[in-house]
Amino acid sequence: MTSAPEVICRSPYRGALGFFLGLGVAGALLAVARAASRGTLLDIWLGIGLFFAVVGSASVRWVTAEVRGDPYGLHIRTLLRRRSVPWRDIADLRIRIRSADAHRHEETRRVGLVLRDGRKRLLRLPYGGSSSDPEFNAKLDALRALHRRYGAPESDHLCPP
Structure with a gap:
């Protein structure tokens, strides 16, 4: 990790x-x-x-899209909006997978936030094409490591064994 x-x-x-x-x-x-x-x-x-x-x-x-994670939380920046979410407000980091269909030739994976109040937000970045995308997996592992260190994940799969 x-x-x-x-x-x-x-x-x-x-x-x-x-x-x-x-x-x-x-x-x-x-x-x-x-x-x-x-x-x-x-x-x-x-x-x-x-x-x-x-x-x-x-x-x-x-x-202009950028997602930055640091000890204070996630900072999401787009062209017209800047938003910060502290780690204590994030319950889970999940992967949303959209399967390939007639319009898309491969699956897409993006990271979604589940907040403590039950709301969900889909992050614009990072995104990946397949389950073997090393850059996406590295970014997701790094975000989950920050969440474990500075937040309190509710899911068992985010905690080390």
Whole structure:
């Protein structure tokens, strides 16, 4: 088991998503400049600019997502919201598995929080593809080690034998 003092989960695709974000800003500027100079909305360059703006704005959600665990609790950060949950308020860390179906070709795994008041929250990160994903398993083990050390897990499977 890992006894990490701090665990930070960020998207592994931050560089590519940052590129798409920049492309989106450039696309929005292109669309505005083209619409202002031509005075018409029916233009191929305007359409391309708007397409890149939509793709860039969709990638912002994943570029800014971060989950950090430290001795005080879990700190969840997204584009518009920051939330902290102390370890004493977390009853359990569970894995949510979504099986493969017609739209997804493989299963996805994410970490969910079960709070002491019964509410559940699904964390945006970490996420993994299959049960043999070593990065996901390492992050989950580190988060569970922090929960054991600084909190009081209610589940037996989280406590060492």
